[in-house]
Amino acid sequence: MAVEGMAGLAKGLAILEAFGDGAPRLTISDASRATGLSRAAARRCLTTLTELGYVTFDGKFFAPTPRILRIGAAYSESAPLPQLAQPHLAAIRDAIDESASMAVRYDNESLFIARSEGSRIINTGIRVGARLPLYASSTGQVLLGALDSTELADYLAAAPFPARTPKTPTTATAVEDRVRAARATAMAITSEELEVGLLSIAVPVHDPSGRLVAAISVSASSSRVTVDELRDRFAPVMQQHAAALGKQL
Amino acid sequence: MAVEGMAGLAKGLAILEAFGDGAPRLTISDASRATGLSRAAARRCLTTLTELGYVTFDGKFFAPTPRILRIGAAYSESAPLPQLAQPHLAAIRDAIDESASMAVRYDNESLFIARSEGSRIINTGIRVGARLPLYASSTGQVLLGALDSTELADYLAAAPFPARTPKTPTTATAVEDRVRAARATAMAITSEELEVGLLSIAVPVHDPSGRLVAAISVSASSSRVTVDELRDRFAPVMQQHAAALGKQL
């Protein structure tokens, strides 16, 4: 769109990202539909990606290869935030025996950039690179606190938000209340707002200048922990590590 | 190179991967040199990647954004191997209190596709998407066992291999011996072959048809554990989980 844009590159990356949205394998037409590209363009991208080794082709379906992990590693290896966060996430996991994650805001989504897996096998689908809607996730409600009032109003203008469960906050005022509460208490607790049976708590990470740069979160099954437990037992540990991490930035 | 290749896409991906090799931030010329592209081409790619949000530009340097994690997630979310491995890696980590990783062979390198971090903060630089040379890593010596004799001979033809430490096996016969031993004992132990002060052990993962598809590894500081401990205490746990994982494939 700009004066100088490599259209082919943009299309290929769009195809690669299409594999992420719960579509482990795609035909040419699938990819075309998922990206809005013409079938011819999708085909060109996929054959090129196959030649480069990023995807495989079995005669009908294209699927990503481990090669694409090398691309994401470019961020994990270079950015200070995920590197510094890792020990803190591991410490939180050890302290409360649940998986701990870190997310940043990107593109109106909560994007997970680091994670320390606990031994439980609940498999929330959260892993590095995963994304969640801001309004329905504990990390998102914390991260929205970084926006000033006009930015927040812009975001809330997209309301009503799609309900993920009966408890999802779908109106602008409901979401705004959560954000205010998260700012005031330095934590956000969501109870089955994203998925039924799933509780989640997030706390903010501020850099030395006070800017909110990330959120640390822990999710757990509602059959195992209560909201009170999240607030009284998990939050202090998480806030302590979030503060320690913030000082290192 | 092929009848139909999207050159722009290939170049852009080459640029993105260039950020991975210990080059957290690049100028146009840096990227040009790292990839072999013309400066003009590198510039076009980088400006496009900036517009797409995959990298940022501060007036001099380009650096990757968390956005690129979304690409790698396409594999982690879709492939069964890393997903099934995660609980086993967590269990191994809990059992022996050290970080556990899983790698596959790709492109004459050992490519890490899953990891469960322990609470120790040794920071080996190993994370998902990281790569190590096959000949100098425990995972690599295990994974080379999947090659038939001609393939192995092809690989060994690249000898002598660059020494990473005084103990690195650099000759074809030295590497071949390690591979044979790894095949025979279902484990590979490297003692300061990759990095001074670093011990590592890897065990193979076979799918139900018997094919060697991955390696599970644990690394630890030589100041904390001995080779005997790796073999007698770590290996049994790892082999048990590797076997259990193999049956699930």
Added chain:
DNA sequence: CAGCCTGCGTTCGGTAAGCGAACATATGAT
């Protein structure tokens, strides 16, 4: 089972997107 039809993968000539030589500008050495 013939006939139609919808959706898929593939082809091919026109065109503009991207190529690199050439130019400008910054950096650093003498």
Added chain:
DNA sequence: ATCATATGTTCGCTTACCGAACGCAGGCTG
């Protein structure tokens, strides 16, 4: 201050990519 070297940017030519058009397979219908 002057030159040398390396970096970033421009621009006209070409070729690599675009998408309308084509052929083909499988599925529904009468």
